[in-house]
Amino acid sequence: MNIPSPCFVLDEKKLIQNLQLIDHVQKSAGIEIILAFKGFAMWSTFPTVRKYVKGATASSLNEVKLCNEEMGVKSHTYCVAYTDDEFDEIAVKSSHITLNSLAQYQRFINRVPEGVSVGLRVNPEWSDVETDLYNPSSPVSRLGITSENLEELPDRVEGLHFHVLCESDSYALEHVLKSFESRFGHYLPKVKWVNMGGGHLMTRNGYDTDHLIKLLSDFRKRNNVDVILEPGSAFAWQTGDLHTSVLDIVENGGKKTAIFDGSFTCHMPDCLEMPYRPKLEKGSDVKVEGWHPYRLGGVSCLAGDFLDEYWFEKPLEIGDSIVFKDMIHYTMVKTSTFNGVKHPSIGIVKQDGSFELIRAFGYDDFKNRLS
The missing domain is CATH 2.40.37.10 (Lyase, Ornithine Decarboxylase; Chain A, domain 1)
Known part of the structure; x- marks a missing residue:
């Protein structure tokens, strides 16, 4: 093969193997897994990716546009902070909008079109991530609302979102869910979906996918909610x-x-x-x-x-x-x-x-x- 230098080289066969495992997990658990562009945005592969997953998550207007154009669907969108000049375009090109704070909710909720599902990012305050750069679960983190600051579920909020893992296993997710339910479980009867973010490295050798499937299926049934995962690394891991x-x-x-x-x-x-x-x-x-x-x-x-x-x-x-x-x-x-x-x-x-x-x-x- 005449590969130039330097060059990022993806192995299509390995990508498909990862996609097949991801598809097995989502079908077996009765959940939805979507692609996180922050972890993998090689859009030349999206015709293959679309055969196994139907959606993607975006963290900026640029990623929202990429989802619309190359995945062919509206995005699940979470931004740390939305801006006035970009929000309206993001909103019409999104199926889900997640807001990071109550101040952002108050600022933008009246500009979210009907039919777009609104969520709040929350902080379960537990993670197995040891590197601070990748750990958003600190009680003073700027990412998400802590339980002490969420006294009630605001109008139109249909979902809760958290993301506190990084290349973690299903047993770390089990700990997160215990913390999440202890802090926010009383809101679950009032919402339609829970987005458990990324960091679920299900394509790593030795990952206990059976445990993950049971964990997700049990959570979905126990709380009568749709469950969404949005891993980044798992899609392109070792590809x-x-x-x-x-x-x-x-x-x-x-x-x-x-x-x-x-x-x-x-x-x-x-x-x-x-x-x-x-x-x-x-x-x-x-x-x-x-x-x-x-x-x-x-x-x-x-x-x-x-x-x-x-x-x-x-x-x-x-x-x-x-x-x-x-x-x-x-x-x-x-x-x-x-x-x-x-x-x-x-x-x-x-x-x-x-x-x-x-x-x-x-x-x-x-x-x-x-x-």
Whole structure:
């Protein structure tokens, strides 16, 4: 396959396997699973995605438009804060509108068209997420209404929404539901739906999908509500990689750094923010006796655009390939063109094994983001 470098490469066969599992869960539990664009927005795959799920969730006007145009349906929309100039367009292009605060409810409720289902985001105040950057369940979080601040369910509210998990298992969701029902359970007879957000990594090996199905089915029946999940990572989990090449090898202070034609800060920001340490196709992220250690450095001018040692069986040379595993979910939607660094191309390995280049990026893409 003639894959350019750098390039995000999705494996279509693996995506379909994930979609089949997701479809099995939603049908078995009697719920609806929708795609969260914040985790996976590769719209060239949406004709395939639509065969298994019928909806998507948006967190901005741009994502709302993408849902309407490429998924072919109105979006389930939640924004941290809506703006006056965008709200009316968002509302007419949404099937569901979730508001983050009572102040936002009061400001916009009279502008929500009839037929659009209104929800409130609430905070169950429990999560298994240990990294603060990804944990919205703090009692002082700006995301969602705590039970002490919700004295009654406002008019027209038909749903409650929470999102406090990140790549979590079904047993974490079980704890969340206990906390959610203890704080907000008295409102459940008054609503039609509960959106349990994302973070349900049901496509990860070892995930107990039978437990998840029973948990969701029991909750739905017990409370007589529709249940919605909107995972991001689960759709594209382990479906593709970022292909890069070594451009230079720098040695200072007794450490060798392999400079590759990509960037952590531009193309893999979670590696610096979380921090997350990706696996490599060839190479080890833990020490192997007798192997050769190299720090991996990006091409941006940010001093911290590197990860500490990986180990390689043979010494690296200029032109060698470095493939970062599992870089399709979240990573692709977070890229930037900081420093004018070349954005990776996007391609798909089709089911028959052929490679299709979907998009290459150039100067116009960089320039048009600026003014």
